[in-house]
Ligand SMILES: *[C@@H]1O[C@H](CO)[C@@H](O)[C@H](O)[C@H]1NC(C)=O
Ligand SMILES: *[C@@H]1O[C@H](CO)[C@@H](O)[C@H](O)[C@H]1NC(C)=O
């Protein structure tokens with residue numbers, strides 16, 4: 518049903534990255550637009566700008582939900598990914614067929630000159646939450662640092678501590694909580710956080726158990742949520758974008 522509808526859509530018409538082909542003036546203006554929108558939209562998830570066109574943000578990774586392949590090893594070194602993947606996996610903003618994660622090896626294996634990194638969460642192919650990090654002196658494994666957040670749609674992150682915050686997250690025994698942004702644990706019923714990419718089906722807590730993995734669970738509101746509550750949702754995909762230092 519859903520799949521058929523998706524398959525009937527035309528593929529490959531999207532120009533993802535325009536950074537190199539756009540004139541400097543336009544890039545500057547649009548970057549300002551994006552930054553302005555991000556600042557203005559602080560806490561308002563509905564008005565996050567479109568990352569897939571006219572920007573200097575480059576797609577470094579896209580994790581796709583429920584495809585039966587863990588997202589963490591795919592991010593780290595491409596484990597489990599075929600050489601060629603569908604165009605639908607190399608874009609955001611449209612619900613095109615995609616049955617893999619997308620790893621931009623050029624970006625992740627040559628992590629240099631990165632000024633900012635954006636983590637964006639998509640539901641119904643619309644960005645619903647984002648966190649933008651200062652990427653200077655980061656590596657492709659360390660940019661997800663709570664102390665380097667520049668802006669985010671979850672307004673309470675700054676003023677709350679995190680027991681886990683990062684790409685590796687909390688992985689132990691059967692537990693795979695990756696790209697994990699979590700405030701605290703309370704023996705499952707009282708666990709609270711902002712985002713988690715659950716990378717298997719049988720973690721320790723009810724809130725992470727899922728028939729299909731990976732599962733990208735997030736707080737729908739602009740503050741953290743108890744993972745057991747209804748105000749959580751599951752994203753279709755999340756993306757990591759990078760922005761390079763402007764060359765002079
Ligand atoms: C990019 O911006 C230009 C000018 O603002 C606009 O004409 C063009 O349609 C945009 N391209 C995309 C893919 O949105
Ligand atoms: C991957 O990154 C390279 C280098 O920044 C970029 O030129 C390319 O367009 C990216 N590929 C995709 C599919 O986004």
Ligand SMILES: *[C@@H]1O[C@H](CO)[C@@H](O)[C@H](O)[C@H]1NC(C)=O
Pocket residue numbers: 651652653
């Ligand atoms: C990012 O962090 C570096 C090092 O702390 C700092 O020099 C730079 O100004 C920051 N960038 C932004 C956009 O705040």
Ligand SMILES: *[C@@H]1O[C@H](CO)[C@@H](O)[C@H](O)[C@H]1NC(C)=O
Pocket residue numbers: 675676
């Ligand atoms: C959060 O902390 C900052 C300082 O880090 C402070 O300026 C701000 O008022 C605090 N916000 C809330 C909602 O407590």
Ligand SMILES: *[C@@H]1O[C@H](CO)[C@@H](O)[C@H](O)[C@H]1NC(C)=O
Pocket residue numbers: 629630762763764765
């Ligand atoms: C980083 O950016 C600077 C200034 O734009 C440029 O000269 C340098 O070649 C870049 N380094 C790499 C490794 O891309």
